[in-house]
Amino acid sequence: MAAKEETKKLQLGVFANDEEHDTVQNGSSFCTKLELYCLVAGIPFEKPILKAGEMGPRGKMPFAIFPSGEIVPDSAKIIEKLQGDDTSNNIDAQLTPDQLVISRLLITTLEESLYFVLVYFAWQDEANWPKTKASFFGGVPWFLRGTISRGARKSLVKALHGQGMGRRPEEEIVSIAKQIIDDTSFLLGERKNLFNTEKLTLADIVLYSMLEQFAYKDLPNNPVGEYLKTKANLMAFTDAVSSEYFPKIHANRNK
Numbered sequence: 423m424a425a426k427e428e429t430k431k432l433q434l435g436v437f438a439n440d441e442e443h444d445t446v447q448n449g450s451s452f453c454t455k456l457e458l459y460c461l462v463a464g465i466p467f468e469k470p471i472l473k474a475g476e477m478g479p480r481g482k483m484p485f486a487i488f489p490s491g492e493i494v495p496d497s498a499k500i501i502e503k504l505q506g507d508d509t510s511n512n513i514d515a516q517l518t519p520d521q522l523v524i525s526r527l528l529i530t531t532l533e534e535s536l537y538f539v540l541v542y543f544a545w546q547d548e549a550n551w552p553k554t555k556a557s558f559f560g561g562v563p564w565f566l567r568g569t570i571s572r573g574a575r576k577s578l579v580k581a582l583h584g585q586g587m588g589r590r591p592e593e594e595i596v597s598i599a600k601q602i603i604d605d606t607s608f609l610l611g612e613r614k615n616l617f618n619t620e621k622l623t624l625a626d627i628v629l630y631s632m633l634e635q636f637a638y639k640d641l642p643n644n645p646v647g648e649y650l651k652t653k654a655n656l657m658a659f660t661d662a663v664s665s666e667y668f669p670k671i672h673a674n675r676n677k
């Protein structure tokens with residue numbers, strides 16, 4: 423009998439991280455979301471080393487290469503496909519129909535509003551730009567670093583302007599973020615996760631992926647992160663998730 427062919431694993435196209443030093447799992451919250459989803463759902467994966475500048479088919483990160491060879495862009499589409507391929511991957515099956523609606527609305531708020539607050543502070547804010555440049559482009563050869571980082575920044579600042587967040591004064595951006603943080607903190611209450619489920623659900627995963635950036639990214643001008651740190655329940659949730667799923671990153675925060 424022929425030897426059983428070794429099953430190919432799912433490949434996650436995510437930005438590389440440095441587990442010995444980084445304080446966030448990934449510079450991109452959408453990459454953290456996809457990786458955390460796979461960990462929670464128990465889906466084996468590999469993270470191949472990507473070529474410099476390699477992005478997904480939509481020019482964004484993350485993307486995934488399925489064992490069949492199919493390349494799928496967008497964290498939401500990748501998760502949808504993983505759930506369709508095997509229903510045991512559907513971590514939201516734990517939720518009632520009402521909770522599913524709240525979950526979807528919260529994910530949209532986090533990904534379509536709070537995310538752009540993060541992009542504003544990381545990429546547009548002058549005080550923070552040197553840190554973002556070092557963290558995303560530190561590995562690019564020095565003679566290319568200036569040109570490549572300036573080009574990426576220009577395109578993200580343009581995207582922020584088009585989306586609208588980049589046209590707002592900073593106080594307005596902070597107040598939008600504070601409202602989302604207040605609402606999420608209220609929703610979480612004293613529970614260990616948003617819906618008090620045995621396993622994390624997708625809304626918990628997206629929430630963690632956004633909050634770790636504000637709480638632990640090294641940004642000198644971070645009024646949203648400072649406000650988040652006043653919310654004990656959100657911080658306890660964030661720390662519990664990193665301690666369970668990303669212990670090395672968690673430990674780096676206290677070094």
Ligand SMILES: N[C@@H](CCC(=O)N[C@@H](CS)C(=O)NCC(=O)O)C(=O)O
Pocket residue numbers: 449450451452453481482483484495496497498577581
């Ligand atoms: N809806 C996408 C959003 C992905 C996304 O915006 N990724 C960012 C990194 S956090 C990106 O690749 N940005 C590059 C660009 O917009 O040019 C998903 O869920 O995967």
